[in-house]
Amino acid sequence: MCLAIPGRILEVVDEGNRLAKVDVAGVQRNVNIGLLDDDGVGVGPGDWVLIHVGFAMSKVDEAEALETRRMLESMGEDYENELEELKASIIE
Amino acid sequence: MKHVDEFRDPALGQVLAGEILGLVEPGRHYKLMEVCGGHTHSIYKYGIDDLLPANVELVHGPGCPVCVIPMGRVDDGIALAHEPDVIFTCFGDMLRVPGSDGTLLDAKAEGADIRMVYSPLDALRIAKANPDRPVVFFAIGFETTAPSTALTLKRAKAEGVKNFFCMCNHVTIVPPLRALLDSPDLRLDGFIGPGHVSTVVGVRPFEFIPTEYGKPISVAGFEPLDVLHAIHMILTQLKEGRCEVENQYARVVPYDGNPRALEVMSEVFELRPHFEWRGMGFISQSGLKLSEAYADMDAEIQYSVPGIRVADPKACQCGEVLKGVIKPWECKVFGSGCTPERPIGTCMVSSEGACAAYYNYGRFAREREVV
Numbered sequence: 147m148c149l150a151i152p153g154r155i156l157e158v159v160d161e162g163n164r165l166a167k168v169d170v171a172g173v174q175r176n177v178n179i180g181l182l183d184d185d186g187v188g189v190g191p192g193d194w195v196l197i198h199v200g201f202a203m204s205k206v207d208e209a210e211a212l213e214t215r216r217m218l219e220s221m222g223e224d225y226e227n228e229l230e231e232l233k234a235s236i237i238e
Numbered sequence: 239m240k241h242v243d244e245f246r247d248p249a250l251g252q253v254l255a256g257e258i259l260g261l262v263e264p265g266r267h268y269k270l271m272e273v274c275g276g277h278t279h280s281i282y283k284y285g286i287d288d289l290l291p292a293n294v295e296l297v298h299g300p301g302c303p304v305c306v307i308p309m310g311r312v313d314d315g316i317a318l319a320h321e322p323d324v325i326f327t328c329f330g331d332m333l334r335v336p337g338s339d340g341t342l343l344d345a346k347a348e349g350a351d352i353r354m355v356y357s358p359l360d361a362l363r364i365a366k367a368n369p370d371r372p373v374v375f376f377a378i379g380f381e382t383t384a385p386s387t388a389l390t391l392k393r394a395k396a397e398g399v400k401n402f403f404c405m406c407n408h409v410t411i412v413p414p415l416r417a418l419l420d421s422p423d424l425r426l427d428g429f430i431g432p433g434h435v436s437t438v439v440g441v442r443p444f445e446f447i448p449t450e451y452g453k454p455i456s457v458a459g460f461e462p463l464d465v466l467h468a469i470h471m472i473l474t475q476l477k478e479g480r481c482e483v484e485n486q487y488a489r490v491v492p493y494d495g496n497p498r499a500l501e502v503m504s505e506v507f508e509l510r511p512h513f514e515w516r517g518m519g520f521i522s523q524s525g526l527k528l529s530e531a532y533a534d535m536d537a538e539i540q541y542s543v544p545g546i547r548v549a550d551p552k553a554c555q556c557g558e559v560l561k562g563v564i565k566p567w568e569c570k571v572f573g574s575g576c577t578p579e580r581p582i583g584t585c586m587v588s589s590e591g592a593c594a595a596y597y598n599y600g601r602f603a604r605e606r607e608v609v
């Protein structure tokens with residue numbers, strides 16, 4: 147639960163609840179992007195975000211996201227577990 | 239170090255390590271605390287401590303949310319899980335944390351309906367799918383996860399979901415740091431500040447560390463080079479006789495944090511007068527509970543939980559580990575009675591825990607070799 151995993155926003159699927167479909171290393175799930183609404187920019191399709199427990203917590207640039215992912219991949223089991231948990235997630 | 243490309247560059251690591259050698263005074267011992275379990279993990283995974291001069295010691299702090307949950311809270315969670323009809327939801331990390339009489343996983347084996355969730359929003363979906371059963375979410379985490387719980391509760395309230403409850407174990411990062419700084423047990427020279435928590439709270443809340451205690455702190459990212467860079471920044475401050483809050487992770491952490499996240503937290507939560515931390519006792523104003531407006535979703539109000547304070551098992555020295563007073567391998571049961579497969583203490587359960595990091599990366603009983 148402590149890992150922040152990078153994902154790319156594909157589309158906003160629920161305006162009201164601020165849910166967006168993201169792609170995390172090929173896994174596509176919904177996460178909440180509402181906590182980034184007030185930072186003056188907000189996030190939308192194409193943006194990379196760091197995700198914690200189903201919520202986008204920070205916007206990052208692509209290079210940062212890919213580097214974070216490379217590091218997580220090198221962690222092995224912990225990252226795989228996190229991805230498995232994400233796969234089991236159905237946020238609607 | 240603005241270009242992420244450089245992070246792939248081992249040569250840069252060598253340069254930093256070389257410069258660090260030049261920053262330390264021979265004969266002086268430096269104790270730096272990495273607050274966050276994520277950093278502990280990076281340090282042992284990448285052997286960052288091996289790159290440091292022998293007189294720079296890294297001690298591990300209290301920033302692992304699973305590790306700091308006391309036994310009594312686990313017992314309360316298990317009691318809730320056994321309430322009739324309850325569906326109990328929590329993050330996977332919590333399932334194996336020992337209470338005084340078994341874990342949530344044991345309670346599940348005994349028939350309690352306990353479900354692991356990835357997100358509090360998954361718990362809310364379960365509640366909406368099971369309107370005739372109470373669904374309890376066991377919330378844990380520092381300010382990194384607290385806004386997620388808050389936003390979920392806000393949504394549940396807005397949608398009029400009546401069967402969703404939260405047992406709130408959220409904690410805040412500043413009070414335990416203050417407790418550590420006030421404790422005579424430990425003399426620290428500086429802090430590697432927690433990166434993810436700071437995306438929410440910003441760097442401002444750490445200003446008391448230099449202003450009131452005269453210690454430097456650098457908020458750091460999780461790349462090995464981030465950690466090394468932060469150590470470099472702290473040692474530079476010490477050498478130059480400065481003490482400030484520096485932000486090594488400025489590419490992700492804004493100075494003021496995330497105002498939206500802080501706003502939802504303050505709407506949904508209020509500070510508890512005190513909260514118990516594993517091995518550290520009660521720390522005032524360190525825990526969050528649901529605010530008045532959310533009392534009807536507060537599992538501790540809607541159900542009576544035992545709420546008994548349970549002393550940590552005798553063999554367990556998690557408290558000392560969490561305070562950085564001992565190294566994991568100095569605990570008598572480390573690697574023998576207590577392993578990731580059969581943990582006695584919390585620091586062995588979560589992979590962010592210092593004991594698990596030492597165990598997984600083979601740091602059994604040795605001091606660092608002198609570089």
Ligand code: SF4
Nearest residue numbers: 556569576583586593
């Ligand atoms: S080895 Fe186990 S009991 Fe000892 S401090 Fe670590 S987690 Fe706690």
